[in-house]
Amino acid sequence: MSLDKHQMAALVARDIPAGAYVNLGIGQPTLVADHLAPDSGVVLHTENGMLSMGPAAPGDAADPDLINAGKVPVTELPGAAYFHHADSFAMMRGGHLDVCVLGAFQVSVTGDLANWHTGDPDAIPAVGGAMDLAIGAKSVYVMMTLFARDGSPKLVPACTYPLTGVGCVDRVYTDLATFTITGDAVIVRETFGISVGELSDRLALPLR
Amino acid sequence: MSLDKHQMAALVARDIPAGAYVNLGIGQPTLVADHLAPDSGVVLHTENGMLSMGPAAPGDAADPDLINAGKVPVTELPGAAYFHHADSFAMMRGGHLDVCVLGAFQVSVTGDLANWHTGDPDAIPAVGGAMDLAIGAKSVYVMMTLFARDGSPKLVPACTYPLTGVGCVDRVYTDLATFTITGDAVIVRETFGISVGELSDRLALPLR
Amino acid sequence: MSVTICDTAAQAVAGVSDGSTVLVGGFGLAGMPVQLIEALIEQGATGLTVVSNNAGNGDTGLAALLAQGRVRKVMCSFPRQADSYIFDDLYRSGRIELEVIPQGTLAERIRAGGAGIGAFYSPTGVGTPLAQGRETRELDGRTYVLEYPITGDVALIGAHRSDRLGNLVYRKTARNFGPVMATAAALVAAQVSEVVATGALDPEAVVTPGIYVDRVVAV
């Protein structure tokens, strides 16, 4: 009864208001685009300098000059606009995006986000635009499995991985439940195949 | 034997290197454009967002959307580019203009410039882009009469009028002489109908 | 969120509150959103702070708003002009407050407001009366003055064309302050000469993406 990544993406898409300007992070968040209603008027931003980004380009239509933040060839929708990196990140940092959807290693109960570095001393640090998105978008939605492969919770009292942003996450979409992070509390919005009590136990967190 | 404003403008024009990017301040400095050789490749900047500005527009060709910093209708030359105010002043502040030519109330021997405010308590302060140009251009040329109408020198030991910029003037073109301001000294380059000794006496300044 | 294509300038300025900070585009008359200002005069908001390059020309537009006593304070680079007599009179009689800001600092402070920059160090104005008493800092051997962002409750701008997503293009030097002001206000209203179909503007030439624009009216 837990959700797969497509079902999670559909839940996120459902919560994106019509006409919103949205950035979908690299990886699973890009799946959200498949679930946006064609008439929603949602406009996608890609941090490498474009608004009104369309779906991935079919192989034979790939244009090396038209890629998304994950360096995947994409397409252009009517009403598109291109801009340079300083303008693109001014848009992000200045709070003009309505929503961004990001993956995460960990989210804390106060909305801290860890999604850029495992803390492994051997790992090569690489942050990209994650920190700019985390602090910039009006609403930050995280999409992740609730537990890591080793069974440890990813919604935690305090992140143990290096932070991407402090107190920036508003909602968390997982395979087992969706949450609202208010800063003061974590509120369970929906659960999938698990009770709130069970969830609270497994996470060892007070939930509302 | 002293120079009129057209002759001063011609002297300034002579000293502008071929291919230079130049901003001509409001008022007399705009006359410099008339003396630039057509093949000089000098490109004019106007702070309200344009490069490759052409001459003033004849009355019947005036376009209200195409004006210079003095709000006079102008024309566009081939190779023109338009940009917004933040970009235009980034260009100035960032040191990308080779030369700007400004009028002045006073210039000090160390290159301080006063050209925006007479200090009259009744005057309404208005600075426009003068301070940005003063500190931004690689070379700042001032074009002015050497003495005010009341006979007081305008090249002075220290400005008594409110400053536009500190130590920013490189050359001064006047009706009686042209000067280089090195910061340590004022060097007379040419005189017009007056000897260097006479000049030094009238200005009460050591000159080289 | 989505732009609203308005039928009238009145719709485009509806809801402006007393005491608002209003960013007004234009340099002289180029890019001046004259019809939006006229609509704001009709609309009635008062106690305004106006941020603009100039402080009104002649009897119309910004000058008319000032003449009605609706502006508490002007932040601008160049209030004094040949035909700025309405402002001049208000200022001399102490009925309006003035903050003079170097033109490039004005533009950059508005940009900072739109770009989420908390403050920045500028070399402009250092050692002049406009930097007096202000925080300065030596960086790499040069002195800078600390400048703070400017944001507006409302921006009124003039552009050339809009598509139905609110993407804007400008015309020649009428571009001036519009693009930065559009990034820095809670409510951005643009008057344009024409609203075209989405897809009719060259995506490489869009200057203000629709994300920044809330209301558009063709005048």
Next chain:
Amino acid sequence: MSVTICDTAAQAVAGVSDGSTVLVGGFGLAGMPVQLIEALIEQGATGLTVVSNNAGNGDTGLAALLAQGRVRKVMCSFPRQADSYIFDDLYRSGRIELEVIPQGTLAERIRAGGAGIGAFYSPTGVGTPLAQGRETRELDGRTYVLEYPITGDVALIGAHRSDRLGNLVYRKTARNFGPVMATAAALVAAQVSEVVATGALDPEAVVTPGIYVDRVVAV
């Protein structure tokens, strides 16, 4: 000063000194000035600091420059990629220095370098390891970290078309870092697919005015 239209990429990178800071445009391969980088490899300058979004892909371009041991330090936002094995190996064996910078901070620091801004306060990265030990400041209730400008001795960028004044237009998302890097280096070299007559570009659509460009080569 005037742009030089070069016949070869070699001419466009002539004179780059050992120890230079080189800004390299591109995001992934889009906008990457591959031929200019190859020419720089031929040219021979070493001990370079490279400022770029990534740290090379595969065996060509930036990766090839790194492979030759010519780069002392990389300043970038995202070195780690599926095919960044040349950088990865240099980094793990301690043969290259890395400064990781959030992508927007990287772009804004370069913009500041080109715009004469001495430093600026950014909210990005506050409370994270990338801001550790750095100067912070509370402004209007929010914490910001102080960021300093980045400038280059050289910028190598990829654009779409140039006219003979060096005015540049870009193509789609290949625009990325080119326009800001062009403002922030002492010597700016652009590779383009075509040099067109002056007057052939739409003045409203020029992204990088020729004032910023020193050398252009069609590749």
